[in-house]
Amino acid sequence: MAEDTPTTDDDGGRPGAFDHLFTPAVRDGLGEAGYGSWRAIDAPDAVSLSFGFPFPESFPNDELAAAAEAVFEAEGGAAMQYGGGEYADRLAEAIAERERDRGIDCDAGNVLLTNGATHAIDVVAHAFLDRGDHVFVEAPTFMGTLKLFANYGVEVAGFETDDEGLDVGAVAAELESRTAEGRPLPKLLYTIPTFQNPTGTTLSRDRRERLLDLAEEYDFVVVEDDAYGDLRYGGDDVAPLKALDETGRVVRVGTFSKTVAPGVRTGWILGDDEPLDTVGRIRAGGTNTFTQSVLGYYCTEGGFEGNVAELRAAYEKRRDHILACLDDHMPEAAEWTDPDGGFFVWVELPEGIDAEELLPRAADEGVTYLPGEMFFPDDRGENGLRLSFSYVSLDEMERGIEALARATRSALRERRPR
Structure with a gap:
């Protein structure tokens, strides 16, 4: 072994x-x-x-192959250039439309495309974190994100979960204690609130609202990782954190790795104008605009929802x-x-x-x-x-x-x- x-x-x-x-x-x-x-x-x-x-x-091998063929037929070499063609531009709007269906007030300008969800989280971390900063996470949480935060030399504190997801009451108590004692507060709280990795639990509506109140009160950003939100098999839908966000504290991350294929390496960050503009400016390197063109066609004309x-x-x-x-x-x-x-x-x-x-x-x-x-x-x-x-x-x-x-x-x- x-x-x-x-x-x-x-x-x-x-x-x-x-x-x-x-x-x-x-x-x-x-x-x-x-x-x-x-x-x-x-x-x-x-x-x-x-x-x-x-x-x-x-x-969806056949559908993606057909989408690639349609993109080449419609756009030719433009699909292979820096920036891509029209279908690449359509992808951000297709993502925004699906997010609006979840109750999030957004448009294509609120979507920043990335090379998968891990790249998205890394870009957000790059924008906000300095060595020695503090981050709160669920415990347990996705081990890949723990490795990523280690790259930034930050202090990570983990809070237990139960059948309703993250113990937000424990988070509140820790924030109150740190404030009273003059200890550092977190810059970010990273959470997978829906079908969490690794536990599969979902954060309740009441806890989501309380978490957003804490973010405003104690001045930190919530990174909402929603890699699995499309894959519900039971229970009632719960509004995304970003749909409940009235102050711009939530930066939301999504991916096509679970609903299309990991190999397309395409994810996104959805946020309000100020954090998204800053994150976009510091994002290093380009994204795969040809893949985005294929996904743009597939999501709008190629059978993604089915x-x-x-x-x-x-x-x-x-x-x-x-x-x-x-x-x-x-x-x-x-x-x-x-x-x-x-x-x-x-x-x-x-x-x-x-x-x-x-x-x-x-x-x-x-x-x-x-x-x-x-x-x-x-x-x-x-x-x-x-x-x-x-x-x-x-x-x-x-x-x-x-x-x-x-x-x-x-x-x-x-x-x-x-």
Whole structure:
């Protein structure tokens, strides 16, 4: 099994020749696993419930090919130039129209296209964060964003979640305490409020409103990451944070990676004029305008909405299946979330079982997952783990959960006194 192991240089880990030239934040992270290293958690013969990848049959290959052909026919070489052609321009308006349908007051001028959601978050971080600044996050949260914040040398504080999402009351108490004691307040609060990665939970309407009140009261920006908002399989819709934002405190991030394909590498930032103009000015490098042209055609004339409806039905079946498998096979002492959408289920193992220590045994039994500690900015999460139901087949999913149950029961037997 290939695991996340720090790399060292050829001389056995002594400082490299260029270490003194790296930024302080980079030097602090030397020897640690980098962004995307979790994708190395694999075992050749095991079912991987690690990856939050769309299943390959979900990709609209024929529709995208037809869209590319139509773009070339309509625009010729203009589609390949800097800035792209008319269809590239249409994409921002298509995104704004869908966001207006969610209740967000916006137009195409409020949309800044990026090379995926991670690029979007990185651009926002670049605009707001200096070394030593403070950021609040959910705990657990997406490990990729934790790695990204580490690049900026900021202090990250994590706040627990429950069935209603982020514990906003705990955030309020910490803000009040920091103010009374003269300690630094956050510049940003990063949240995945809808079908959160990794727990699948959704922040309630009351907590969303309270969070926005806190942002105004304590003068910080809320980064709303909505990678999974289109993929609801149950429950009632909850208005996006940006739809409830009356003071411009929310910067919203979206992506086509889950509703079209990760390979299109196209995301966006949606914000009010002042923050968006500043973020746009500091964004380095160009975006893929040809891909944006293809997506512009696909979203306006090529069947995007119909494909999203099919995705919801397919992922709902997968979500229901993994929950049934967990019910059927896992020990009673284990607990897990019941998401209304997205790609993930968060599992809490029985007390005393460390998910990272269990992983080699689970791989031998026939399954891999992501250990919970990867999703925390501190030392918590040892008995939690993330399972993805988005990628593997239903049969593989069942085999994987059976393997996880065998590994868990084996660890339980060893833990019990003889």
